[in-house]
Amino acid sequence: MPGKDRLFDSLLDDEAFAAVLADVTRAVGARSFLGGFTNLDGSVSMLVSSGFWPDGLIEAYYGGYCDSDPWTARLLSDWKPFRAIDTRDLPEREIEGSELCEDLLRPMGDDTRFVTGVAVEDRFGIGSLGIHRGADQRDFSDEEIALIDRVAPDVARAMAIRCRLQGSERAILARDETLHTMRDGIMLLTADGRIRYSNAAAEAFLCDGGLLRSRAGVLVTSNRKADADLRAALARVTETRVGGVRLAGADGSSLDVSLLLLPARAGAARIMLTFAAAPPVGRARLLRELYGLSPTEAAVALLLADGLDPADIAEQRQTSRHTVRAQLRAIALKMECARQIDIVRRIAALPRLGGSGIS
Structure with missing residues (x-):
């Protein structure tokens, strides 16, 4: 299974995010995956696919067959956000007799039979990551469902964040709400250290006047040595793409920070800084x-x-x-x-x- 760091590091890159979900799918020996998020107004605002289905089939599914999906109906009947989806008690007759299978999947040559995945929810809507096997494969085992359940909270939060990052103002608000629930401090910085975003854990850390501080919107530290180390690390990561540094406080305290260079966007933050934030x-x-x-x-x-x-x-x-x-x-x-x-x-x-x- 991919690690949490890699999962959240992929949020700003379509291919990287799909690659992480592909690793989750392979870890349980599944054939394919499809993820979507439906807003409260009924619009679908995020899609991620393994590439198994042609675009036309996916468009048809979300355009008119989503409501007749027997696996989705089973999921909604026992809604458990941030948990693994377990549809193993779904009778075969309900699957094969559904409008989805009779009118879309089977005529298109698709034999999807077994489905697990992750249920996703935030205050703007609900969604899921479906992980599939065909009729020529066996159903998912208890161990495989448990494996997905262990990563489900992180996958669900990442999908919710990913969905909101693809939008505009509403995406920004949702990203804030989701990232604020994370215990690690997260900041987005420009190359010169100007703070463009900080989640709740990072904000509390900055406000308490400890090792990291904000001065006129720029990230600084409590002493010259740590400040020089931070500036050097920010300069290095523009070349190495990933990096980290241990910042030492004058009182003997220390803080390990990780740095990731983000894809270049005009006028946007370039560096993601993360650290394990102590309780505020x-x-x-x-x-x-x-x-x-x-x-x-x-x-x-x-x-x-x-x-x-x-x-x-x-x-x-x-x-x-x-x-x-x-x-x-x-x-x-x-x-x-x-x-x-x-x-x-x-x-x-x-x-x-x-x-x-x-x-």
Whole structure:
């Protein structure tokens, strides 16, 4: 099975993502795979295929036969997102008697008989990765279903992210929502270290003023040696494509970061930086625990407390002013503040948590 790092590193590349799913398919001895995501309005916004079927058959399937798919009906009857799909109790007569098989698959010479895969869900819709065997193969075993179930959470999240990355504004929002659930810190940087995106774990890490920090939207460290090491690593990865560096803090702490060069796009971030983020401490955690702020809301509130106005916050976080204003309204409601200055005052009154308690 492909590793988690390779899976998420493939999100921005069509061929690489298909290759990873092909490895999942081969690991259980299957013939083919097909993945799709259906939005709440019924539109299909993502397709990934092993190439086993011609494009015309796939278009016909999603155009009029998806609702008559017996395997999909079985999946929906016992919906378990982020888990393996198990359709082994589906009677053969239901499969062969379905409109999908009688009118599309069998006339096209397709003998798909056994299906497993992964169920996918996010707040914009549902989808699945179907993994198939033909009638000349046996059904999937308990061990093979269990193997898929072990990688299902990561595959499902990757598919949801991949789907949203292919769109525009809604894709960006969904990517944020999904990446914010991940425990590792993830940032997208330009070659000179300017932060274009950071997930919740990375935002909490930056806000707590530890080894990694944001200064005017640029990623910096807490000391000159670590900063020089980070700049050198960013320069190297433009040549090596992958890399990493251990950053050392003046207090003896250290942080291992991984770097990946992304495909070149005009004006876009070029480097993905990831690290194992420690549980958030300090003001960000207090805001979450005391007032129920989300990681994103806590980050916005702290930027406001640090003197940035909504326009500056929007620029630093690479989002719209409208989004920031909406976030500030939600923050004020949760913190029971009538004005932005009240938010700033409450944050200024928070104690700072250090590694051994309140400092």
